[in-house]
Amino acid sequence: MKIATFNINGVKARIEALTAWLDAEAPDVALLQEIKSVDEGFPREIFEDRGYRVETHGQKGFNGVAILSRLPLEDVARGLPGDDTDEQARWIEATVIGRTAVRLACLYLPNGNPAPGPKFDYKLAWMARMKARVAQMLTSEMPLVFGGDYNVIPDPIDAARPEAWVEDALFRPESRAAFRAILNLGLTEAIRIRDPRPGIYTFWDYQGGAWQKNNGIRIDHMLLSAQAADLMRGAGIDKAVRDGDKPSDHVPVWIELDA
DNA sequence: ATGGTGGTCATACCA
Numbered sequence: 001m002k003i004a005t006f007n008i009n010g011v012k013a014r015i016e017a018l019t020a021w022l023d024a025e026a027p028d029v030a031l032l033q034e035i036k037s038v039d040e041g042f043p044r045e046i047f048e049d050r051g052y053r054v055e056t057h058g059q060k061g062f063n064g065v066a067i068l069s070r071l072p073l074e075d076v077a078r079g080l081p082g083d084d085t086d087e088q089a090r091w092i093e094a095t096v097i098g099r100t101a102v103r104l105a106c107l108y109l110p111n112g113n114p115a116p117g118p119k120f121d122y123k124l125a126w127m128a129r130m131k132a133r134v135a136q137m138l139t140s141e142m143p144l145v146f147g148g149d150y151n152v153i154p155d156p157i158d159a160a161r162p163e164a165w166v167e168d169a170l171f172r173p174e175s176r177a178a179f180r181a182i183l184n185l186g187l188t189e190a191i192r193i194r195d196p197r198p199g200i201y202t203f204w205d206y207q208g209g210a211w212q213k214n215n216g217i218r219i220d221h222m223l224l225s226a227q228a229a230d231l232m233r234g235a236g237i238d239k240a241v242r243d244g245d246k247p248s249d250h251v252p253v254w255i256e257l258d259a
Numbered sequence: 260a261t262g263g264t265g266g267t268c269a270t271a272c273c274a
Binding site (some may be wrong): 009010012013014034036037055060061062063111113205206207208249 | 262
């Protein structure tokens with residue numbers, strides 16, 4: 001079972017790049033962030049024609065997450081628990097039925113800039129809610145996969161120019177500590193465990209020729225429970241997608257599970 | 260200190 005996560009930065013603007021990638025890499029499951037679409041506006045037929053089931057959790061203009069799956073999905077749940085007043089669409093869960101059933105969460109963690117400020121407070125509060133939800137889900141026997149845009153640079157080796165990010169919400173100590181606290185519940189970070197070398201990125205800003213200069217950061221992550229980590233047979237990043245026509249500023253990250 | 264790019268919705272906000 002190949003599971004990928006991809007912040008597409010607008011589904012309507014990314015139809016061609018997204019379908020070209022799906023056709024080339026054929027993930028069984030694609031976790032999408034920043035669809036920037038309401039549920040009714042999501043071009044689901046384009047994906048259904050390719051054999052994917054489509055589950056969305058959208059909102060107008062910003063944010064929004066979706067799950068595409070060639071395998072059956074069960075028990076879809078929308079929204080991150082812990083704050084009934086939070087209207088931002090950043091979390092969707094489902095169980096994918098392979099040879100083994102796997103519980104997935106597709107997440108778009110708040111950016112948090114400028115920091116300090118209310119947006120940074122929202123980011124940290126959201127991460128505390130995520131930690132609580134992960135802890136709750138870990139009581140399940142099922143393998144768990146948490147994939148998405150975390151908007152966290154875990155370590156200095158995950159940025160080409162870490163010194164440029166020290167004041168940024170993506171790299172501030174509070175954000176990195178909250179990320180580590182989630183990992184410390186017992187999750188494995190797939191890319192880091194498979195290849196701990198520096199210089200592996202998933203995002204290059206549209207501005208300043210960041211892609212051409214390889215001025216990237218690694219902020220899209222796949223976190224696995226112990227049961228899921230035991231099933232992992234591979235992990236990687238589809239970096240070439242960033243060189244295509246009208247690319248997202250993020251590229252896909254994937255894992256292969258024996259499930 | 261400023262503007263640099265891109266998506267969405269509407270001429271501003273978010274990243």
